[in-house]
Amino acid sequence: MNIGEIAKRAGVSRSTVSYALSGKRPVSDETREKIQRVIDDLGYRPNASARALANGRTSTIGLVFPPAGNHYTGMQLDFIGSVVEAAAAHDYDVLLSPSGVDSDRSFQRLLGERRVDGAILMEIRLRDDRVDHLAELDFPSVTIGRTARPEGTWWVGLDHTALAAACVHHLADLGHRRVAFVNRPEQLLRAGYESAHRGLDGFTKAAAERGLTVQTYCCGDDPASGQACLERILHDDPATTALVTLNEAALGGLYRGLAHAGRHVPRDFSVTGVVASRWAETVTPQLTAADVPAEEMGRRAVDLLIERLDHPGAAPRHHLLAPPISLRASTGPAGGASFADAPTPFSPS
Amino acid sequence: MNIGEIAKRAGVSRSTVSYALSGKRPVSDETREKIQRVIDDLGYRPNASARALANGRTSTIGLVFPPAGNHYTGMQLDFIGSVVEAAAAHDYDVLLSPSGVDSDRSFQRLLGERRVDGAILMEIRLRDDRVDHLAELDFPSVTIGRTARPEGTWWVGLDHTALAAACVHHLADLGHRRVAFVNRPEQLLRAGYESAHRGLDGFTKAAAERGLTVQTYCCGDDPASGQACLERILHDDPATTALVTLNEAALGGLYRGLAHAGRHVPRDFSVTGVVASRWAETVTPQLTAADVPAEEMGRRAVDLLIERLDHPGAAPRHHLLAPPISLRASTGPAGGASFADAPTPFSPS
DNA sequence: CGGCTCTGTCGAACCGGTTCGCCGGAACCT
DNA sequence: AGGTTCCGGCGAACCGGTTCGACAGAGCCG
Numbered sequence: 001m002n003i004g005e006i007a008k009r010a011g012v013s014r015s016t017v018s019y020a021l022s023g024k025r026p027v028s029d030e031t032r033e034k035i036q037r038v039i040d041d042l043g044y045r046p047n048a049s050a051r052a053l054a055n056g057r058t059s060t061i062g063l064v065f066p067p068a069g070n071h072y073t074g075m076q077l078d079f080i081g082s083v084v085e086a087a088a089a090h091d092y093d094v095l096l097s098p099s100g101v102d103s104d105r106s107f108q109r110l111l112g113e114r115r116v117d118g119a120i121l122m123e124i125r126l127r128d129d130r131v132d133h134l135a136e137l138d139f140p141s142v143t144i145g146r147t148a149r150p151e152g153t154w155w156v157g158l159d160h161t162a163l164a165a166a167c168v169h170h171l172a173d174l175g176h177r178r179v180a181f182v183n184r185p186e187q188l189l190r191a192g193y194e195s196a197h198r199g200l201d202g203f204t205k206a207a208a209e210r211g212l213t214v215q216t217y218c219c220g221d222d223p224a225s226g227q228a229c230l231e232r233i234l235h236d237d238p239a240t241t242a243l244v245t246l247n248e249a250a251l252g253g254l255y256r257g258l259a260h261a262g263r264h265v266p267r268d269f270s271v272t273g274v275v276a277s278r279w280a281e282t283v284t285p286q287l288t289a290a291d292v293p294a295e296e297m298g299r300r301a302v303d304l305l306i307e308r309l310d311h312p313g314a315a316p317r318h319h320l321l322a323p324p325i326s327l328r329a330s331t332g333p334a335g336g337a338s339f340a341d342a343p344t345p346f347s348p349s
Numbered sequence: 350m351n352i353g354e355i356a357k358r359a360g361v362s363r364s365t366v367s368y369a370l371s372g373k374r375p376v377s378d379e380t381r382e383k384i385q386r387v388i389d390d391l392g393y394r395p396n397a398s399a400r401a402l403a404n405g406r407t408s409t410i411g412l413v414f415p416p417a418g419n420h421y422t423g424m425q426l427d428f429i430g431s432v433v434e435a436a437a438a439h440d441y442d443v444l445l446s447p448s449g450v451d452s453d454r455s456f457q458r459l460l461g462e463r464r465v466d467g468a469i470l471m472e473i474r475l476r477d478d479r480v481d482h483l484a485e486l487d488f489p490s491v492t493i494g495r496t497a498r499p500e501g502t503w504w505v506g507l508d509h510t511a512l513a514a515a516c517v518h519h520l521a522d523l524g525h526r527r528v529a530f531v532n533r534p535e536q537l538l539r540a541g542y543e544s545a546h547r548g549l550d551g552f553t554k555a556a557a558e559r560g561l562t563v564q565t566y567c568c569g570d571d572p573a574s575g576q577a578c579l580e581r582i583l584h585d586d587p588a589t590t591a592l593v594t595l596n597e598a599a600l601g602g603l604y605r606g607l608a609h610a611g612r613h614v615p616r617d618f619s620v621t622g623v624v625a626s627r628w629a630e631t632v633t634p635q636l637t638a639a640d641v642p643a644e645e646m647g648r649r650a651v652d653l654l655i656e657r658l659d660h661p662g663a664a665p666r667h668h669l670l671a672p673p674i675s676l677r678a679s680t681g682p683a684g685g686a687s688f689a690d691a692p693t694p695f696s697p698s
Numbered sequence: 699c700g701g702c703t704c705t706g707t708c709g710a711a712c713c714g715g716t717t718c719g720c721c722g723g724a725a726c727c728t
Numbered sequence: 729a730g731g732t733t734c735c736g737g738c739g740a741a742c743c744g745g746t747t748c749g750a751c752a753g754a755g756c757c758g
Contacts, residue, residue: 003745013707019746028706045457045458049402049407049463049745053743053745060464063445088454094444095445096412096433109442112392113395223630223631259633281601363714364717373716374717375736380736399715400715400716404715
């Protein structure tokens with residue numbers, strides 16, 4: 001059941017059927033209705049590959065993210081979901097591609113074989129060969145996150161520097177003087193992930209500005225690492241009274257470590273960071289944090305990409321987001337532990 | 350840079366280039382090497398649409414899941430990740446399609462426009478029009494989950510009945526007599542989601558068998574609903590000492606509700622259920638639960654689909670998984686609260 | 699009434715691959 | 729030497745759409 005079959009049954013030529021469907025040339029009402037009736041009867045739908053071959057557009061966008069390694073974080077999930085939905089609203093499909101690098105097989109499939117019209121890249125590094133490669137090819141793409149020099153490229157990003165700094169100021173305002181920073185895994189930091197670097201920068205500078213004593217840590221993306229990391233924090237400086245984290249997957253482990261150490265949140269210890277609201281609301285007490293607007297970022301990335309596809313040569317655009325800190329229940333004034341009349345903490349086994 | 354260009358530069362015909370690449374007919378070593386050199390020089394990759402049009406295969410599989418509504422659960426994320434990776438291992442791409450129903454635009458795009466060679470469906474209902482539709486078309490597909498009558502179809506499923514029953518037996522063995530069941534949202538139960546129905550069945554039957562007093566609840570897929578649900582449980586029967594949940598997104602809220610009610614887990618109250626291990630390990634105390642092997646299920650679904658694609662007409666196959674309960678720290682003997690010598694619990698504010 | 703434009707439709711070429719039938723020449727056979 | 733086989737490569741048709749140029753006929757003009 002192809003376009004020729006439709007044409008035959010409607011008693012017209014193939015081109016007339018094509019024009020009736022696309023509307024790119026006028027077709028008489030009578031003919032159009034006749035064609036439409038045949039199409040409805042047979043449930044005909046034009047073949048996507050043939051159409052893509054003929055007009056050079058696949059109506060598909062690629063979503064490129066690093067290979068899972070162990071697992072994905074909740075944020076990545078939210079990006080995927082919102083990108084798929086936003087794309088569907090524009091009549092685009094989404095092709096998923098797990099890809100770390102430029103020379104990756106997946107990446108080559110997407111670009112070289114022209115499976116997609118454009119791409120959205122996640123988990124950007126400060127120096128990212130994929131981004132360079134795409135820019136060189138002038139291939140329509142939008143990044144979620146930005147490189148060290150994002151000028152001239154299209155991106156949607158989070159102002160990690162400002163967000164981490166806001167966390168520091170929030171804690172400093174509450175009187176905390178010794179604060180730890182829990183970053184993404186060391187291998188990601190070394191690889192140059194922008195969130196890890198800019199977040200660390202923002203934290204360090206703001207802490208220096210406020211005269212805080214700090215320690216910074218890398219931490220694996222899982223609860224067990226979070227717990228181990230917290231133990232190290234208290235071991236290295238038992239007087240630490242607060243921490244800032246970018247690592248949402250470790251969050252549950254950080255909380256568990258605090259419970260085991262007998263530190264009550266927020267009375268004895270304050271926790272804050274940059275975390276998707278879904279996770280911030282899952283832990284008890286709920287996390288005071290800068291909520292990552294993953295849904296909005298995914299949507300905006302798609303909108304930018306569609307715009308770029310529709311207007312080749314348009315000037316690069318971007319969105320830098322800096323959501324405010326949502327006050328929940330995980331931070332409090334420093335020195336809470338010295339309230340003599342607080343109930344005796346439950347001692348861990 | 351298409352195949353004709355390669356042919357011209359190598360001084361051979363287009364068909365020879367094609368055969369050199371596919372190996373479907375012998376080509377002399379000399380010619381093949383000459384062609385390969387030109388290809389490497391130009392970085393040529395065959396156009397996916399043209400290839401799909403010519404040989405009728407897109408090398409893409411569709412992953413169909415319900416529209417996000419509010420958000421996805423962690424389990425869905427794990428499925429997506431493992432499906433993408435397993436597909437990549439077989440040189441297939443994955444096209445994401447948010448689709449609730451049969452007549453859905455997305456669904457029609459996938460099938461009608463032949464964008465994919467096969468499909469994997471998630472979030473199956475006991476009666477599912479999408480599954481019926483695909484079976485009718487004899488379209489290669491595998492479901493993650495199974496309908497009420499899965500005979501003759503290809504699927505990978507979890508034995509929710511047995512898992513929920515195992516949770517009940519675990520609690521009954523510990524001496525619990527009054528147990529609550531926290532299901533997925535009511536709208537999903539009404540829509541006929543298989544996990545919600547079979548889980549409820551398994552729970553109800555096993556509880557009857559063990560003579561337990563039970564209450565069952567539906568609960569929204571978010572922490573706030575979990576907390577509200579727990580309040581209702583204790584309001585309806587304050588003597589409840591344990592619960593079984595299928596709702597991982599609500600888990601954090603359930604824990605919070607227990608903390609607010611002053612019930613210590615596991616001393617005063619036991620919690621178990623069917624939950625991805627990632628979530629079970631995030632909460633404190635870690636959840637004793639039947640771990641959903643999402644990664645394995647996604648991989649097996651892909652393997653089945655590939656097999657079905659490679660051997661049309663093969664007899665339907667399936668995998669029914671029933672992972673054991675992982676003992677962690679959220680369950681304990683009933684009546685633990687009466688141990689007089691237990692440390693004084695920390696009383697919540 | 700001849701020449702003009704305008705409208706609706708058709709045929710053919712094209713997108714970039716795959717595949718089938720065929721053929722020329724070398725090698726092998728008797 | 730002539731016939732058969734085998735190997736390697738070529739040309740053409742095809743997959744199912746889109747698009748361009750052409751054209752027939754109707755309606756309008758002078």
